[in-house]
Amino acid sequence: MENQPVGARPGEIRHVEVAPRRLAAWFANFTKRHGAVGLEVRDGALVGRAEDGSHVTARLPFSRAFSGEPDIFSLAEAAEPPARWGLLLVRKGGFAVADVQEDRIVELKIGQRHVQGRSKAGGQSQQRFARRRDNQARQAYEAALGHARQILRPGPLVVGGDREAIREVLTGLPGCEVVGSWLAVPDPRRRVVESAVESACSVKMSVTNAD
Numbered sequence: 001m002e003n004q005p006v007g008a009r010p011g012e013i014r015h016v017e018v019a020p021r022r023l024a025a026w027f028a029n030f031t032k033r034h035g036a037v038g039l040e041v042r043d044g045a046l047v048g049r050a051e052d053g054s055h056v057t058a059r060l061p062f063s064r065a066f067s068g069e070p071d072i073f074s075l076a077e078a079a080e081p082p083a084r085w086g087l088l089l090v091r092k093g094g095f096a097v098a099d100v101q102e103d104r105i106v107e108l109k110i111g112q113r114h115v116q117g118r119s120k121a122g123g124q125s126q127q128r129f130a131r132r133r134d135n136q137a138r139q140a141y142e143a144a145l146g147h148a149r150q151i152l153r154p155g156p157l158v159v160g161g162d163r164e165a166i167r168e169v170l171t172g173l174p175g176c177e178v179v180g181s182w183l184a185v186p187d188p189r190r191r192v193v194e195s196a197v198e199s200a201c202s203v204k205m206s207v208t209n210a211d
Contacts, residue, residue: 012209017202020079023058026205027072030056034210039070046075053210058203062156063179081201085156086176088148089188089196090165095144096188096196097151103201109147110188111140141168148173158200160185 018026027048031037035051044065049055060066060079068074080102087098099107144165154175159166160183170178181204183196 014207016205016207017199018058018205019198019202020076023072023076023079023203030054030207039072041066041068041070046070050210055208057206059206060203061180061201062158075203079201079203082156084153085158085179085200086148086152087193087196087200088144088152088157088159088166088169088173088176089161089183089185089193090141090144090159090169091161091185091187092140092165094187095140095147095161095165095169096193097144097148098193098197099151099153100197103197105193105197107151108190108193109151110190110193111143111147112187138168141165145169145172152176156180158183158196160196161188 016026027037030048030050034054037048037050037056039046039048041047044059044067046058046066047055048058058066058075060075062082062085064078066075066078068078081100083102085100087096087100089096094110094112096108096110098105098109145168148169149172152173155177156179157173157176158180159170159178163182170176180200183199185192185196
């Protein structure tokens with residue numbers, strides 16, 4: 001996830017996530033491949049252009065704008081996660097709610113709910129099936145909201161999963177501020193949550209190889 005793949009096509013834009021502790025090593029590898037890199041701060045991001053014309057744009061996690069010195073160490077310092085933040089992942093078949101301290105999960109609830117797939121039946125059978133499916137989905141959302149109210153505290157919240165499901169749950173969490181990139185995740189499991197925390201804390205890099 002953190003290393004630039006070899007053999008990328010000229011002009012191709014790639015998106016890479018890099019943990020703050022790995023930024024220095026990542027940029028050293030980028031320099032080795034593309035030559036010396038000039039850095040500047042532009043539009044809330046650290047932008048670098050290499051000798052061969054390749055360039056990279058690094059954006060901080062948690063919707064932060066970077067305004068520090070144009071160097072890797074300032075970027076890494078600014079990329080440190082909040083002291084406390086929340087993670088909410090909701091899909092029709094399950095949810096995960098986590099209270100996170102920096103990059104460490106301190107409280108977590110994972111739940112699964114059975115929501116039937118779509119039916120090929122028609123007429124009244126299809127309507128009954130659709131109502132039952134909607135009720136199951138709503139029960140799943142209500143369960144996610146109940147645990148979110150118990151675990152989450154007002155402040156930064158990173159979300160992902162099913163957009164409709166998240167919208168439903170967020171209506172009951174007025175004190176939370178959604179930040180960061182949307183996380184596309186499968187049905188939440190422990191390893192999915194751990195990966196989501198890592199992604200939420202990572203610097204987002206857009207890399208364009210020279211023509």
